[in-house]
Amino acid sequence: MTFSGRVLPKLWLRLATAAALLALASTTAGAQEDAATRANRALGRGINLGNALDAPLDASWALRLRGDDFDAIKQAGFNSVRLPVAFYLHTAAAAPYAIDPGFLARVDWAIDQALSRGLVVVLDNHHDVGMEKRPDENMARLVAVWTQLAQRYRSYPERLYFELLNEPSGALTDDEWANDAPALLSAVRMVDPQRTVVIGPAYWNSLDHLGALALPDSDRNIIVTFHYYVPLRFTHQGAGWMPGADKWKGTLWTGGAAEQATLDNDFNKAAQWALANRRPLYLGEFGAFQAADMESRARWTRAVAEAARRRGMSFAYWEFGSSFGAYDPAKLKWREPLLEALTGKGGGDAKP
Numbered sequence: 001m002t003f004s005g006r007v008l009p010k011l012w013l014r015l016a017t018a019a020a021l022l023a024l025a026s027t028t029a030g031a032q033e034d035a036a037t038r039a040n041r042a043l044g045r046g047i048n049l050g051n052a053l054d055a056p057l058d059a060s061w062a063l064r065l066r067g068d069d070f071d072a073i074k075q076a077g078f079n080s081v082r083l084p085v086a087f088y089l090h091t092a093a094a095a096p097y098a099i100d101p102g103f104l105a106r107v108d109w110a111i112d113q114a115l116s117r118g119l120v121v122v123l124d125n126h127h128d129v130g131m132e133k134r135p136d137e138n139m140a141r142l143v144a145v146w147t148q149l150a151q152r153y154r155s156y157p158e159r160l161y162f163e164l165l166n167e168p169s170g171a172l173t174d175d176e177w178a179n180d181a182p183a184l185l186s187a188v189r190m191v192d193p194q195r196t197v198v199i200g201p202a203y204w205n206s207l208d209h210l211g212a213l214a215l216p217d218s219d220r221n222i223i224v225t226f227h228y229y230v231p232l233r234f235t236h237q238g239a240g241w242m243p244g245a246d247k248w249k250g251t252l253w254t255g256g257a258a259e260q261a262t263l264d265n266d267f268n269k270a271a272q273w274a275l276a277n278r279r280p281l282y283l284g285e286f287g288a289f290q291a292a293d294m295e296s297r298a299r300w301t302r303a304v305a306e307a308a309r310r311r312g313m314s315f316a317y318w319e320f321g322s323s324f325g326a327y328d329p330a331k332l333k334w335r336e337p338l339l340e341a342l343t344g345k346g347g348g349d350a351k352p
Protein backbone atom coordinates (compact mmCIF):
# COMPACT_ATOMS: atom_id res chain seq x y z
CA MET A 1 0.00 0.00 0.00
CA THR A 2 1.25 3.47 -0.89
CA PHE A 3 0.66 6.51 1.29
CA SER A 4 -1.35 8.62 -1.11
CA GLY A 5 -2.33 12.16 -0.23
CA ARG A 6 -5.74 10.82 0.86
CA VAL A 7 -4.58 7.86 3.02
CA LEU A 8 -1.95 9.71 5.03
CA PRO A 9 -4.26 12.25 6.71
CA LYS A 10 -6.73 9.45 7.49
CA LEU A 11 -4.01 7.39 9.13
CA TRP A 12 -2.91 10.36 11.22
CA LEU A 13 -6.51 10.98 12.18
CA ARG A 14 -6.91 7.40 13.35
CA LEU A 15 -3.66 7.52 15.32
CA ALA A 16 -4.62 10.82 16.92
CA THR A 17 -8.07 9.44 17.84
CA ALA A 18 -6.49 6.32 19.36
CA ALA A 19 -4.06 8.45 21.38
CA ALA A 20 -6.89 10.68 22.59
CA LEU A 21 -8.93 7.64 23.64
CA LEU A 22 -5.95 6.20 25.49
CA ALA A 23 -5.36 9.48 27.29
CA LEU A 24 -9.03 9.65 28.22
CA ALA A 25 -8.95 6.08 29.54
CA SER A 26 -5.96 6.76 31.74
CA THR A 27 -7.47 10.01 33.09
CA THR A 28 -10.70 8.20 33.88
CA ALA A 29 -8.75 5.44 35.64
CA GLY A 30 -6.87 8.14 37.55
CA ALA A 31 -10.10 9.84 38.54
CA GLN A 32 -11.55 6.52 39.68
CA GLU A 33 -8.60 5.94 41.98
CA ASP A 34 -9.84 7.53 45.17
CA ALA A 35 -7.80 9.40 47.78
CA ALA A 36 -7.65 6.33 50.01
CA THR A 37 -6.14 4.13 47.29
CA ARG A 38 -3.37 6.67 46.72
CA ALA A 39 -2.85 7.04 50.46
CA ASN A 40 -2.68 3.27 50.89
CA ARG A 41 -0.03 2.95 48.20
CA ALA A 42 2.08 5.48 50.14
CA LEU A 43 1.87 3.25 53.25
CA GLY A 44 3.64 0.47 51.33
CA ARG A 45 5.81 -1.50 53.72
CA GLY A 46 5.52 -0.35 57.31
CA ILE A 47 6.33 -1.27 60.88
CA ASN A 48 4.53 -0.71 64.19
CA LEU A 49 6.27 1.32 66.87
CA GLY A 50 4.50 -0.95 69.35
CA ASN A 51 4.93 -1.11 73.14
CA ALA A 52 6.13 2.52 73.20
CA LEU A 53 3.38 5.16 73.50
CA ASP A 54 0.73 2.46 73.94
CA ALA A 55 2.44 1.33 77.18
CA PRO A 56 1.99 3.00 80.58
CA LEU A 57 4.88 5.46 80.85
CA ASP A 58 6.39 3.65 83.86
CA ALA A 59 5.96 0.11 82.48
CA SER A 60 9.17 -1.92 82.65
CA TRP A 61 8.39 -3.32 79.18
CA ALA A 62 7.86 0.08 77.58
CA LEU A 63 10.11 0.86 74.63
CA ARG A 64 11.74 4.31 74.70
CA LEU A 65 11.80 5.63 71.15
CA ARG A 66 14.95 7.44 69.98
CA GLY A 67 15.48 9.66 66.96
CA ASP A 68 17.93 7.09 65.60
CA ASP A 69 15.16 4.48 65.49
CA PHE A 70 13.44 6.50 62.78
CA ASP A 71 16.69 6.68 60.80
CA ALA A 72 17.06 2.91 61.08
CA ILE A 73 13.49 2.39 59.85
CA LYS A 74 13.88 4.77 56.92
CA GLN A 75 17.29 3.43 55.91
CA ALA A 76 16.03 -0.15 56.02
CA GLY A 77 13.56 0.75 53.28
CA PHE A 78 10.25 1.07 55.11
CA ASN A 79 7.72 3.60 53.80
CA SER A 80 5.60 4.08 56.91
CA VAL A 81 5.19 3.61 60.64
CA ARG A 82 2.09 2.85 62.66
CA LEU A 83 2.23 4.67 65.98
CA PRO A 84 0.02 3.00 68.61
CA VAL A 85 -0.90 5.47 71.37
CA ALA A 86 -2.95 4.71 74.49
CA PHE A 87 -4.77 8.05 74.68
CA TYR A 88 -7.16 6.65 77.28
CA LEU A 89 -4.30 6.60 79.83
CA HIS A 90 -3.71 10.34 79.38
CA THR A 91 -7.21 11.80 79.05
CA ALA A 92 -9.22 13.48 81.83
CA ALA A 93 -12.13 11.36 83.07
CA ALA A 94 -14.67 14.21 82.89
CA ALA A 95 -15.78 16.60 80.13
CA PRO A 96 -14.22 18.27 78.21
CA TYR A 97 -11.88 15.23 78.40
CA ALA A 98 -8.64 17.12 77.88
CA ILE A 99 -5.64 15.08 76.76
CA ASP A 100 -2.57 15.75 78.93
CA PRO A 101 -0.49 18.39 77.08
CA GLY A 102 2.81 16.91 78.31
CA PHE A 103 1.87 13.56 76.80
CA LEU A 104 0.70 15.18 73.58
CA ALA A 105 4.13 16.77 73.24
CA ARG A 106 5.62 13.26 73.24
CA VAL A 107 3.17 12.19 70.54
CA ASP A 108 4.08 15.31 68.50
CA TRP A 109 7.74 14.40 68.84
CA ALA A 110 7.26 10.88 67.50
CA ILE A 111 5.07 12.07 64.60
CA ASP A 112 7.56 14.80 63.69
CA GLN A 113 10.48 12.36 63.81
CA ALA A 114 8.73 10.09 61.31
CA LEU A 115 7.42 12.83 59.00
CA SER A 116 10.77 14.61 58.87
CA ARG A 117 12.31 11.41 57.49
CA GLY A 118 9.72 11.15 54.77
CA LEU A 119 7.77 8.33 56.43
CA VAL A 120 3.98 8.12 56.39
CA VAL A 121 2.49 7.91 59.92
CA VAL A 122 -0.66 6.12 61.08
CA LEU A 123 -1.62 7.61 64.45
CA ASP A 124 -3.43 4.67 66.04
CA ASN A 125 -5.66 4.98 69.11
CA HIS A 126 -4.68 1.82 70.96
CA HIS A 127 -6.14 -0.23 73.86
CA ASP A 128 -9.22 1.76 74.83
CA VAL A 129 -10.26 -0.39 77.77
CA GLY A 130 -13.28 1.82 78.56
CA MET A 131 -14.70 1.44 75.05
CA GLU A 132 -14.22 -2.30 75.17
CA LYS A 133 -16.27 -2.51 78.41
CA ARG A 134 -18.87 0.28 78.26
CA PRO A 135 -19.04 2.03 74.89
CA ASP A 136 -22.21 3.91 75.97
CA GLU A 137 -20.30 5.58 78.80
CA ASN A 138 -17.09 6.14 76.85
CA MET A 139 -18.14 7.38 73.42
CA ALA A 140 -18.37 11.03 74.53
CA ARG A 141 -14.78 10.86 75.75
CA LEU A 142 -13.50 9.23 72.58
CA VAL A 143 -15.37 11.72 70.37
CA ALA A 144 -13.70 14.51 72.39
CA VAL A 145 -10.31 12.83 71.99
CA TRP A 146 -10.66 12.67 68.21
CA THR A 147 -11.93 16.25 68.06
CA GLN A 148 -8.83 17.40 69.95
CA LEU A 149 -6.48 15.32 67.79
CA ALA A 150 -8.10 16.48 64.54
CA GLN A 151 -7.72 20.10 65.68
CA ARG A 152 -4.14 19.65 66.82
CA TYR A 153 -2.96 18.04 63.59
CA ARG A 154 -5.21 19.87 61.11
CA SER A 155 -2.28 21.70 59.55
CA TYR A 156 -0.04 18.62 59.44
CA PRO A 157 0.97 17.10 56.09
CA GLU A 158 -1.40 14.65 54.47
CA ARG A 159 1.15 11.91 55.24
CA LEU A 160 -0.34 11.74 58.75
CA TYR A 161 -3.34 9.38 58.91
CA PHE A 162 -5.70 8.67 61.84
CA GLU A 163 -6.74 5.18 62.97
CA LEU A 164 -9.88 5.52 65.09
CA LEU A 165 -9.51 2.47 67.35
CA ASN A 166 -7.22 -0.54 67.42
CA GLU A 167 -8.88 -3.97 67.54
CA PRO A 168 -12.45 -3.18 68.71
CA SER A 169 -13.46 -6.09 70.95
CA GLY A 170 -15.48 -7.01 74.07
CA ALA A 171 -18.66 -4.92 74.16
CA LEU A 172 -17.71 -3.50 70.76
CA THR A 173 -19.61 -6.12 68.79
CA ASP A 174 -20.25 -5.78 65.06
CA ASP A 175 -23.53 -3.93 65.72
CA GLU A 176 -22.12 -1.62 68.38
CA TRP A 177 -19.08 -0.78 66.23
CA ALA A 178 -21.37 -0.15 63.24
CA ASN A 179 -22.83 2.72 65.28
CA ASP A 180 -19.64 3.98 66.89
CA ALA A 181 -17.18 3.98 63.99
CA PRO A 182 -19.23 6.40 61.82
CA ALA A 183 -19.73 8.69 64.85
CA LEU A 184 -15.98 8.82 65.51
CA LEU A 185 -15.34 9.40 61.81
CA SER A 186 -17.80 12.32 61.85
CA ALA A 187 -15.94 13.87 64.79
CA VAL A 188 -12.78 13.89 62.65
CA ARG A 189 -14.57 15.04 59.50
CA MET A 190 -16.19 18.03 61.26
CA VAL A 191 -12.70 19.41 61.86
CA ASP A 192 -10.65 17.92 59.05
CA PRO A 193 -12.60 16.72 55.99
CA GLN A 194 -9.42 15.80 54.08
CA ARG A 195 -7.52 13.56 56.49
CA THR A 196 -7.05 9.88 55.56
CA VAL A 197 -8.78 7.75 58.21
CA VAL A 198 -8.09 4.07 58.93
CA ILE A 199 -10.91 1.87 60.25
CA GLY A 200 -11.00 -1.86 60.94
CA PRO A 201 -13.71 -4.36 61.80
CA ALA A 202 -14.70 -5.63 65.27
CA TYR A 203 -13.38 -8.88 66.78
CA TRP A 204 -9.80 -7.62 67.00
CA ASN A 205 -9.83 -6.39 63.40
CA SER A 206 -10.65 -9.86 62.12
CA LEU A 207 -10.95 -10.23 58.36
CA ASP A 208 -14.02 -12.44 58.95
CA HIS A 209 -15.88 -9.35 60.22
CA LEU A 210 -15.08 -7.01 57.31
CA GLY A 211 -18.62 -7.56 56.03
CA ALA A 212 -20.12 -5.97 59.15
CA LEU A 213 -18.24 -2.67 58.77
CA ALA A 214 -20.53 0.31 58.30
CA LEU A 215 -18.78 3.07 56.36
CA PRO A 216 -20.33 6.05 54.59
CA ASP A 217 -20.15 5.26 50.89
CA SER A 218 -19.52 8.89 49.95
CA ASP A 219 -16.33 9.09 52.06
CA ARG A 220 -13.57 7.92 49.72
CA ASN A 221 -10.66 8.70 52.04
CA ILE A 222 -10.99 5.66 54.30
CA ILE A 223 -8.42 2.84 54.36
CA VAL A 224 -9.76 -0.38 55.87
CA THR A 225 -7.45 -2.34 58.13
CA PHE A 226 -7.30 -5.91 59.44
CA HIS A 227 -4.84 -7.88 61.61
CA TYR A 228 -3.48 -11.34 60.94
CA TYR A 229 -1.93 -13.70 63.50
CA VAL A 230 -2.90 -17.07 62.01
CA PRO A 231 -2.16 -19.69 63.23
CA LEU A 232 -2.32 -18.23 66.73
CA ARG A 233 -0.60 -21.23 68.30
CA PHE A 234 2.41 -20.43 66.13
CA THR A 235 2.45 -16.59 66.32
CA HIS A 236 1.60 -16.38 70.03
CA GLN A 237 3.48 -19.38 71.39
CA GLY A 238 4.95 -18.51 74.79
CA ALA A 239 3.15 -15.12 74.95
CA GLY A 240 2.59 -14.43 78.66
CA TRP A 241 -0.79 -12.67 78.14
CA MET A 242 -2.32 -15.54 76.15
CA PRO A 243 -3.81 -18.33 78.28
CA GLY A 244 -2.31 -21.72 77.40
CA ALA A 245 0.34 -20.23 75.09
CA ASP A 246 3.18 -21.98 76.91
CA LYS A 247 1.90 -25.32 75.64
CA TRP A 248 2.24 -24.05 72.06
CA LYS A 249 6.00 -23.59 72.34
CA GLY A 250 7.91 -25.43 69.65
CA THR A 251 5.19 -24.96 67.01
CA LEU A 252 6.88 -24.43 63.63
CA TRP A 253 5.62 -22.84 60.43
CA THR A 254 7.13 -24.66 57.49
CA GLY A 255 5.18 -23.03 54.66
CA GLY A 256 3.76 -26.41 53.56
CA ALA A 257 0.86 -26.70 51.12
CA ALA A 258 -1.87 -26.70 53.79
CA GLU A 259 -0.36 -23.72 55.62
CA GLN A 260 0.05 -21.75 52.40
CA ALA A 261 -3.52 -22.63 51.33
CA THR A 262 -4.94 -21.26 54.60
CA LEU A 263 -3.00 -18.05 54.08
CA ASP A 264 -4.11 -17.70 50.45
CA ASN A 265 -7.77 -18.44 51.25
CA ASP A 266 -7.79 -15.86 54.04
CA PHE A 267 -6.15 -13.17 51.94
CA ASN A 268 -8.36 -13.94 48.94
CA LYS A 269 -11.40 -13.49 51.16
CA ALA A 270 -10.14 -10.09 52.33
CA ALA A 271 -9.18 -9.04 48.79
CA GLN A 272 -12.62 -10.03 47.45
CA TRP A 273 -14.30 -7.91 50.10
CA ALA A 274 -12.02 -4.98 49.20
CA LEU A 275 -12.86 -5.28 45.51
CA ALA A 276 -16.60 -5.58 46.07
CA ASN A 277 -16.62 -2.64 48.49
CA ARG A 278 -14.06 -0.48 46.67
CA ARG A 279 -11.90 0.01 49.76
CA PRO A 280 -8.10 -0.37 49.91
CA LEU A 281 -6.76 -2.70 52.60
CA TYR A 282 -3.98 -2.17 55.14
CA LEU A 283 -2.69 -5.18 57.03
CA GLY A 284 -2.02 -3.11 60.15
CA GLU A 285 -0.55 -5.88 62.34
CA PHE A 286 1.01 -9.27 61.80
CA GLY A 287 3.98 -10.85 63.53
CA ALA A 288 5.28 -13.81 65.51
CA PHE A 289 6.43 -13.67 69.14
CA GLN A 290 10.10 -14.04 70.06
CA ALA A 291 9.58 -17.53 71.56
CA ALA A 292 9.01 -19.02 68.07
CA ASP A 293 12.04 -20.27 66.17
CA MET A 294 13.61 -17.62 63.95
CA GLU A 295 13.52 -19.62 60.72
CA SER A 296 9.79 -20.19 61.05
CA ARG A 297 9.20 -16.57 62.02
CA ALA A 298 11.07 -15.28 58.98
CA ARG A 299 9.32 -17.76 56.64
CA TRP A 300 5.86 -16.86 57.97
CA THR A 301 6.60 -13.14 57.96
CA ARG A 302 7.77 -13.26 54.33
CA ALA A 303 4.77 -15.35 53.28
CA VAL A 304 2.27 -13.00 54.95
CA ALA A 305 3.97 -9.84 53.67
CA GLU A 306 3.96 -11.29 50.14
CA ALA A 307 0.34 -12.42 50.43
CA ALA A 308 -0.57 -8.81 51.25
CA ARG A 309 1.59 -7.14 48.61
CA ARG A 310 0.52 -9.48 45.82
CA ARG A 311 -3.06 -8.37 46.44
CA GLY A 312 -2.23 -4.65 46.51
CA MET A 313 -2.44 -4.31 50.28
CA SER A 314 -0.07 -2.22 52.37
CA PHE A 315 1.23 -3.62 55.66
CA ALA A 316 2.80 -2.85 59.04
CA TYR A 317 4.70 -5.55 60.91
CA TRP A 318 4.01 -5.95 64.65
CA GLU A 319 6.50 -4.66 65.80
CA PHE A 320 9.79 -2.73 65.78
CA GLY A 321 11.81 -3.21 68.98
CA SER A 322 9.96 -5.23 71.60
CA SER A 323 8.95 -8.87 72.04
CA PHE A 324 8.01 -9.43 68.38
CA GLY A 325 10.81 -7.06 67.37
CA ALA A 326 12.36 -7.03 63.93
CA TYR A 327 14.98 -4.74 65.52
CA ASP A 328 17.15 -5.41 68.58
CA PRO A 329 17.29 -2.13 70.56
CA ALA A 330 20.05 -3.45 72.87
CA LYS A 331 22.39 -4.23 69.97
CA LEU A 332 21.03 -1.41 67.77
CA LYS A 333 20.74 -3.94 64.94
CA TRP A 334 18.02 -5.42 62.79
CA ARG A 335 17.25 -9.11 63.12
CA GLU A 336 18.28 -9.74 59.53
CA PRO A 337 16.00 -12.69 58.69
CA LEU A 338 12.94 -10.67 59.75
CA LEU A 339 14.11 -7.49 58.04
CA GLU A 340 14.77 -9.39 54.81
CA ALA A 341 11.35 -11.00 55.02
CA LEU A 342 9.72 -7.59 55.39
CA THR A 343 11.69 -5.68 52.80
CA GLY A 344 11.59 -8.49 50.26
CA LYS A 345 15.36 -8.81 50.19
CA GLY A 346 17.34 -12.05 50.33
CA GLY A 347 15.08 -13.95 47.91
CA GLY A 348 11.37 -14.17 47.20
CA ASP A 349 9.60 -10.90 46.53
CA ALA A 350 12.38 -8.53 45.51
CA LYS A 351 10.25 -5.65 44.25
CA PRO A 352 10.82 -2.31 46.06
Ligand code: BGC
Pocket residue numbers: 126166167285318
Ligand atom coordinates in the same frame (compact mmCIF):
# COMPACT_ATOMS: atom_id res chain seq x y z
C1 BGC B 1 -1.39 -5.51 71.21
C2 BGC B 1 -0.11 -6.05 71.76
C3 BGC B 1 0.08 -7.49 71.34
C4 BGC B 1 -0.11 -7.64 69.85
C5 BGC B 1 -0.03 -9.07 69.45
C6 BGC B 1 -1.41 -5.68 69.74
O1 BGC B 1 -2.55 -5.09 69.18
O2 BGC B 1 -1.49 -4.16 71.53
O3 BGC B 1 -0.11 -5.94 73.16
O4 BGC B 1 1.40 -7.88 71.65
O5 BGC B 1 -1.32 -7.07 69.44
O6 BGC B 1 -0.93 -9.83 70.18
